[in-house]
Amino acid sequence: MSSSPLNSVAQWVQTNYAAPIDSVHQGLRIAYVVFSFCAALFIGFLKAVVVGPIAGLLLMVGNVGVILGLFPFHVFWTVYSLLKTNRINLALKFALLLALPILFALWLALGIFGSVLVGIGYGFFTPWISTFEAFRQDSEAKKFLHSIVDGTWGTVKGSCTVVRDFADICYHSFPVYLKELRDCSGDNETHSIRLMEVPACVVVGLMGLVVDIPLFTVIAIIKSPYMLFKGWQRLLHDLITREGPFLETACVPIAGLTILFWPLVVVGSILLAIISSIFIGLYGSVVVYQERSFQRGVAYVIAMVSEFDEYTNDWLYLREGSILPKPKYRKRKVSHSAELSVGSSVVKGGKAGSSSSGAPAMLVPNLGPSRSVREAIQEVKMVQIWEELMKCCELKGKELLDANAFSSVDLTEWLRTKGTNQETIGLGLPSYALLHSILYSINAGSAGLLLSSGTELNHLNRPQDRLMDWLFQPIIVLKEQIKVIRMGDDEVRFLEKLVLFIGDVQGMESWDNGSVAPQDALKAAQIQAISRRLVGMMRSISKFPTYRRRYRQVVKILMAYCLERDGTTRTGSTRSMSSIEIVQMQV
Structure with missing residues (x-):
């Protein structure tokens, strides 16, 4: 009986003050997240300014040096392997030798451009991301220490590692591919083409470059505002509903950085579309070779523009299909089409594309609902x-x-x-x-x-x-x-x-x-x-x-x-x- 008044007082305090206390705690938690985000943004910016130029310059100079230093050897190895291999006939060798100058020019241009882009991105953004990752530590002392240390010397070492791996690919892996091409046995499948089909392959390849590159670029630029606002809408929805990357409180600052830098993702998608259009256009020569038809190669070049428009519409949740013409360019189904199609039917989540073609794949960031951090960890x-x-x-x-x-x-x-x-x-x-x-x-x-x-x-x-x-x-x-x-x-x-x-x-x-x-x-x-x-x-x-x-x-x-x-x-x-x-x- 003596404890009943105390119980009544405790019940009264809990009833009248529990909600305000919870609100205060919630407000403090939000203020802490905002403070963590601002602190990580400032510290990451300082580290990016100090470490970024060093790491980026190492990566750019290293990769460009590998590309230019090995370029004469790559030319020699490739030409020698094409001339010596028994897997392709004389006419196809002639066609490939005609295409080699274009391919080598693309290798130099895209290799140097990609090295500069990767160097800037890796050097400046890795310290930033490492700083935000540091705020996921348990203790406050560890958070402060890792926010200062992480992403400094590790970024410089990482840039050297990237250069080393890139050099291994250029110096070891590529020659191994060429050696396998030269040393193949007679049991392997041989590829041949008629000499009269070589001009058709060359013309369609050039036509693909002239048509697909500007049209892909125009479509990507026109739809970039949709991608910008759709991405922000998806991320803000996850932020409000605490879904996807915002499910875990420790990951909120990193997800906030994603919202801040989403315009850079859009710009990167435009560049990716332009670069992909080069290879998609050149693939028209392969379609001519596979189908033995100049008309089907021209149809492929036209159809790819429509498929790219349709593909981006699907990913951006715009209208279905495309108003652009889409002629049929396959008279038979290619065995690997389901995996390489622009409108591939093999899409996660059960989302099927519009067609199954033999074209190289086109990549666009997924704007669908994000997975939670726990799902990603599994x-x-x-x-x-x-x-x-x-x-x-x-x-x-x-x-x-x-x-x-x-x-x-x-x-x-x-x-x-x-x-x-x-x-x-x-x-x-x-x-x-x-x-x-x-x-x-x-x-x-x-x-x-x-x-x-x-x-x-x-x-x-x-x-x-x-x-x-x-x-x-x-x-x-x-x-x-x-x-x-x-x-x-x-x-x-x-x-x-x-x-x-x-x-x-x-x-x-x-x-x-x-x-x-x-x-x-x-x-x-x-x-x-x-x-x-x-x-x-x-x-x-x-x-x-x-x-x-x-x-x-x-x-x-x-x-x-x-x-x-x-x-x-x-x-x-x-x-x-x-x-x-x-x-x-x-x-």
């Missing part, structure tokens, strides 16, 4: 897949070193020859790691690809980008093929040998892993086909950006593991590696 990122692959290469590499499948001498030679030789290290080891990732997923009963962290990569949570479109489905198909043939333990070890040594008979004989070649000729042929597909997939993956830099780090880790395991001493004919040499390899 999606497996491409960087996670890269890290998983490299981690698996490291673990399997250590196991193979312990099993004496290869030695530190092989690793040293691969590093010193800049990865040009020793397929066992450069290609066999990552193929072996990919094989065990697939086997691990099969043994675990996963419907997709099971990562070592326990995350299952499947069609629902995989990264939605073109790289995964090219790789994920073939890997899943290969996984099902391995399940179907039901290999025993001895046959799995035989497959491991085939994948690791890639035809190196001496290496296969020197490593005894207990494998037994299948007596059944059909089973042996199936296992060999799987090994070829695995190596082919990894050969394609090895050409991607960032792969070479990351994989070289894995090889260096394996070298350090060898030195630690062997006590940094070697006996007999094997030469020891000094610490100075290791430091030189790290550079």
